[in-house]
Amino acid sequence: xxxxxxxxxxxxxxxxxxxxxxxxxxxxxxxxxxxxxxxxxxxxxxxxxxxxxxxxxxxxxxxxxxxxxxxxxxxxxxxxxxxxxxxxxxxxxxxxxxxxxxxxxxxxxxxxxxxxxxxxxxxxxxxxxxxxxxxxxxxxxxxxxxxxxxxxxxxxxxxxxxxxxxxxxxxxxxxxxxxxxxxxxxxxxxxxxxxxxxxxxxxxxxxxxxxxxxxxxxxxxxxxxxxxxxxxxxxxxxxxxxxxxxxxxxxxxxxxxxxxxxxxxxxxxxxxxxxxxxxxxxxxxxxxxxxxxxxxxxxxxxxxxxxxxxxxxxxxxxxxxxxxxxxxxxxxxxxxxxxxxxxxxxxxxxxxxxxxxxxxxxxxxxxxxxxxxxxxxxxxxxxxxxxxxxxxxxxxxxxxxxxxxxxxxxxxxxxxxxxxxxxxxxxxxxxxxxxxxxxxxxxxxxxxxxxxxxxxxxxxxxxxxxxxxxxxxxxxxxxxxxxxxxxxxxxxxxxxxxxxxxxxxxxxxxxxxxxxxxxxxxxxxxxxxxxxxxxxxxxxxxxxxxxxxxxxxxxxxxxxxxxxxxxxxxxxxxxxxxxxxxxxxxxxxxxxxxxxxxxxxxxxxxxxxxxxxxxxxxxxxxxxxxxxxxxxxxxxxxxxxxxxxxxxxxxxxxxxxxxxxxxxxxxxxxxxxxxxxxxxxxxxxxxxxxxxxxxxxxxxxxxxxxxxxxxxxxxxxxxxxxxxxxxxxxxxxxxxxxxxxxxxxxxxxxxxxxxxxxxxxxxxxxxxxxxxxxxxxxxxxxxxxxxxxxxxxxxxxxxxxxxxxxxxxxxxxxxxxxxxxxxxxxxxxxxx
Amino acid sequence: xxxxxxxxxxxxxxxxxxxxxxxxxxxxxxxxxxxxxxxxxxxxxxxxxxxxxxxxxxxxxxxxxxxxxxxxxxxxxx
Numbered sequence: 031x032x033x034x035x036x037x038x039x040x041x042x043x044x045x046x047x048x049x050x051x052x053x054x055x056x057x058x059x060x061x062x063x064x065x066x067x068x069x070x071x072x073x074x075x076x077x078x079x080x081x082x083x084x085x086x087x088x089x090x091x092x093x094x095x096x097x098x099x100x101x102x103x104x105x106x107x108x109x110x111x112x113x114x115x116x117x118x119x120x121x122x123x124x125x126x127x128x129x130x131x132x133x134x135x136x137x138x139x140x141x142x143x144x145x146x147x148x149x150x151x152x153x154x155x156x157x158x159x160x161x162x163x164x165x166x167x168x169x170x171x172x173x174x175x176x177x178x179x180x181x182x183x184x185x186x187x188x189x190x191x192x193x194x195x196x197x198x199x200x201x202x203x204x205x206x207x208x209x210x211x212x213x214x215x216x217x218x219x220x221x222x223x224x225x226x227x228x229x230x231x232x233x234x235x236x237x238x239x240x241x242x243x244x245x246x247x248x249x250x251x252x253x254x255x256x257x258x259x260x261x262x263x264x265x266x267x268x269x270x271x272x273x274x275x276x277x278x279x280x281x282x283x284x285x286x287x288x289x290x291x292x293x294x295x296x297x298x299x300x301x302x303x304x305x306x307x308x309x310x311x312x313x314x315x316x317x318x319x320x321x322x323x324x325x326x327x328x329x330x331x332x333x334x335x336x337x338x339x340x341x342x343x344x345x346x347x348x349x350x351x352x353x354x355x356x357x358x359x360x361x362x363x364x365x366x367x368x369x370x371x372x373x374x375x376x377x378x379x380x381x382x383x384x385x386x387x388x389x390x391x392x393x394x395x396x397x398x399x400x401x402x403x404x405x406x407x408x409x410x411x412x413x414x415x416x417x418x419x420x421x422x423x424x425x426x427x428x429x430x431x432x433x434x435x436x437x438x439x440x441x442x443x444x445x446x447x448x449x450x451x452x453x454x455x456x457x458x459x460x461x462x463x464x465x466x467x468x469x470x471x472x473x474x475x476x477x478x479x480x481x482x483x484x485x486x487x488x489x490x491x492x493x494x495x496x497x498x499x500x501x502x503x504x505x506x507x508x509x510x511x512x513x514x515x516x517x518x519x520x521x522x523x524x525x526x527x528x529x530x531x532x533x534x535x536x537x538x539x540x541x542x543x544x545x546x547x548x549x550x551x552x553x554x555x556x557x558x559x560x561x562x563x564x565x566x567x568x569x570x571x572x573x574x575x576x577x578x579x580x581x582x583x584x585x586x587x588x589x590x591x592x593x594x595x596x597x598x599x600x601x602x603x604x605x606x607x608x609x610x611x612x613x614x615x616x617x618x619x620x621x622x623x624x625x626x627x628x629x630x631x632x633x634x635x636x637x638x639x640x641x642x643x644x645x646x647x648x649x650x651x652x653x654x655x656x657x658x659x660x661x662x663x664x665x666x667x668x669x670x671x672x673x674x675x676x677x678x679x680x681x682x683x684x685x686x687x688x689x690x691x692x693x694x695x696x697x698x699x700x701x702x703x704x705x706x707x708x709x710x711x712x713x714x715x716x717x718x719x720x721x722x723x724x725x726x727x728x729x730x731x732x733x734x735x736x737x738x739x740x741x742x743x744x745x746x747x748x749x750x751x752x753x754x755x756x757x758x759x760x761x762x763x764x765x766x767x768x769x770x771x772x773x774x775x776x777x778x779x780x781x782x783x784x785x786x787x788x789x790x791x792x793x794x795x796x797x798x799x800x801x802x803x804x805x806x807x808x809x810x811x812x813x814x815x816x817x818x819x820x821x822x823x824x825x826x827x828x829x830x831x832x833x834x835x836x837x838x839x840x841x842x843x844x845x846x847x848x849x850x851x852x853x854x855x856x857x858x859x860x861x862x
Numbered sequence: 863x864x865x866x867x868x869x870x871x872x873x874x875x876x877x878x879x880x881x882x883x884x885x886x887x888x889x890x891x892x893x894x895x896x897x898x899x900x901x902x903x904x905x906x907x908x909x910x911x912x913x914x915x916x917x918x919x920x921x922x923x924x925x926x927x928x929x930x931x932x933x934x935x936x937x938x939x940x
Binding site: 034035036037405407409410432433435436437440444496497500515516518526527528529530531532533534538539540541542543544546547549550551552553555556559560563564567568571616619620621622623624637 | 890912913
């Protein structure tokens with residue numbers, strides 16, 4: 031058993047559990063609380079409906095459905111649900127009796143709620159009818175009153191002597207008009223009118239009035255606008271026809287008596303009914319609300335219990351059932367260091383249940399590839415996520431996440447170097463870190479992403495402050511903290527136009543770039559050379575570090591050929607070409623190229639260009655132009671280095687495949703063969719006798735692959751070409767550090783001069799006003815463009831440098847993640 | 863001081879690194895703390911020393927043309 035570190039993933043063991051059937055449920059739920067075992071499916075051929083605990087899962091599905099129904103009802107009634115975060119009360123495994131009680135209770139609640147909903151709906155429908163009737167009576171009242179007056183008029187006109195006799199007869203009959211009254215949705219009004227007009231050929235008198243208050247349809251909860259209509263016509267058939275048409279268009283008919291007394295009576299009747307219904311409805315709503323309140327108090331607790339139980343039985347479906355011994359057999363992966371924790375937990379379950387049969391835990395020997403489990407904490411989790419997004423580490427391979435913790439924020443900061451911007455980022459991250467408990471439950475995908483990376487951002491901000499000091503930039507201004515190394519001798523009669531070249535005063539600025547460079551004409555020229563060389567130096571060191579990890583992997587997995595045929599030639603190739611470049615860069619800096627001897631003659635030639643030196647190292651190996659010499663004996667050394675580099679290529683290419691072939695032939699000549707395929711799964715074989723004591727060997731599903739020399743050679747050719755070309759292109763890729771840091775510095779400089787610099791060239795009131803306006807412009811652009819967008823871009827480039835340039839030197843990333851059965855995961859996953 | 867400062871700071875960084883290697887408390891996070899401290903020291907030293915070296919024997923001098931004729935000294939120091 032080894033101590034767990036972040037350098038490699040946890041050591042895993044395949045364990046086998048014999049759980050007596052009577053304690054199976056509490057034992058599995060205890061393991062769910064622990065969240066340390068990833069169970070394997072032992073019945074992969076059995077489909078979901080044929081498994082052992084299907085009925086239980088159905089039962090919990092039903093309970094979950096009921097709980098969801100309650101949730102929707104409670105949300106509709108706008109009652110707050112009490113959120114309880116993992117009380118100890120919830121972590122206990124439930125007994126069968128308790129679960130039965132819960133099921134009964136849920137059904138009871140559901141029935142009551144359904145009943146109440148039902149009666150509430152009927153009552154509401156009746157209430158609606160009454161309201162509509164009220165409106166019909168009110169509106170038609172006016173119409174009838176009108177009609178009564180008109181009737182009088184009509185009578186009077188009939189009594190006039192000039193009136194024609196026939197008319198009098200006909201209209202006299204027409205006075206016995208029947209009416210149809212009712213309510214119809216406003217949207218159907220036009221259609222209704224048109225159909226009536228056409229089918230009755232205009233033989234009707236129709237009057238409508240709008241109901242002003244909106245009517246709510248109880249079955250759909252939609253607000254409908256309705257009209258009251260009254261139609262006068264004569265003839266029974268015609269009236270019947272009108273009724274039919276009205277009903278087919280969704281109108282509700284309410285008969286109204288023609289006599290005003292009866293109408294008044296009916297109206298008061300309706301009003302009384304409405305009053306009654308109002309109080310009954312309020313009562314029903316109140317009781318329903320109380321019921322929901324009672325449910326809402328326990329809803330979350332019940333939901334948690336049901337989800338946990340369901341997950342428990344779901345996991346138990348992956349187990350084998352041994353009928354003879356009445357026990358469940360489970361198999362799964364767990365961290366080797368945690369086996370004792372699991373055993374203690376299981377013993378506790380047995381004791382609590384008062385059972386005599388203990389749960390037995392066996393460690394199995396296997397050739398299966400275990401899952402990868404990096405034990406992270408809240409600080410390292412974000413960095414590990416960056417690595418995992420590239421690929422899950424192979425079991426126990428070197429974890430680049432450990433180094434990413436510092437190298438990622440550092441490389442980010444090289445591109446983002448500015449004290450001011452660094453402080454802004456740091457403050458933002460500090461806010462997240464200080465309030466991490468409060469903010470953990472804030473929703474929003476974007477926010478959760480930033481929140482998850484809060485410690486990354488914190489370090490990014492801190493390193494940006496440091497690199498900003500190196501670049502001597504605070505919001506593109508300089509910090510004159512130390513004695514400068516340059517003096518500008520400005521003459522008395524200076525005209526403000528001629529170029530003044532600074533004189534060295536013997537000092538070297540001790541911390542960062544000399545502030546005297548700020549704002550000079552050749553500032554960019556200077557930082558250009560400095561930042562380019564720095565990115566090459568940092569890049570080569572970063573990549574060489576990655577190559578060194580090949581050694582640790584080879585040593586750990588006991589593959590000496592990976593050291594001899596991989597690590598050594600790779601590191602040599604890298605150092606001979608780019609390590610030498612780094613040495614030349616540093617050497618060129620350390621030499622005073624303008625040194626004069628006593629006679630006043632220059633000691634050295636002009637400083638040679640390193641780029642040309644690199645190029646001519648390959649074009650004419652072994653000789654260097656006298657004027658371009660860096661140091662004596664350069665020609666010979668460079669020739670030797672090029673020679674070594676060329677040796678390295680066949681070394682990488684052929685050593686490993688031929689060594690493997692040799693190994694393979696050796697093994698074969700000694701008579702080892704591939705094991706035959708007909709192994710029996712011991713864990714499924716319940717009659718096996720000796721599987722309780724000691725370690726049991728589980729079968730290997732994957733056999734070692736057949737050795738194929740040509741395949742190995744092709745693989746190695748690809749790998750070698752990839753590495754050699756990669757050395758060159760990856761070194762070039764680190765130049766993004768140079769490009770982005772220059773761009774960042776220039777952008778913030780431009781922003782400063784365009785806003786605040788401009789504002790400060792004015793004086794007086796205009797100057798004050800402009801300063802205030804321009805400050806807000808400058809500040810918001812700084813936040814959104816320089817910190818937000820530039821930060822994002824630097825983040826992505828740092829990400830790429832880790833994923834491609836660093837990781838491809840050693841990281842396989844072919845493993846699979848450890849996903850233990852854990853209630854925490856089950857509960858958080860289903861909430862989403 | 864000159865180039866000796868780099869050697870001196872290097873010695874300090876080595877001393878601090880070994881101190882952080884030796885004195886990190888044991889526990890589940892020992893590796894992470896150790897690695898983080900040492901890598902921080904190394905990367906910061908690298909960047910500082912590169913910056914310092916680049917200015918040790920400068921190949922070019924700052925050139926200014928926008929100095930204001932009046933009170934020029936004030937402007938030079940920003």
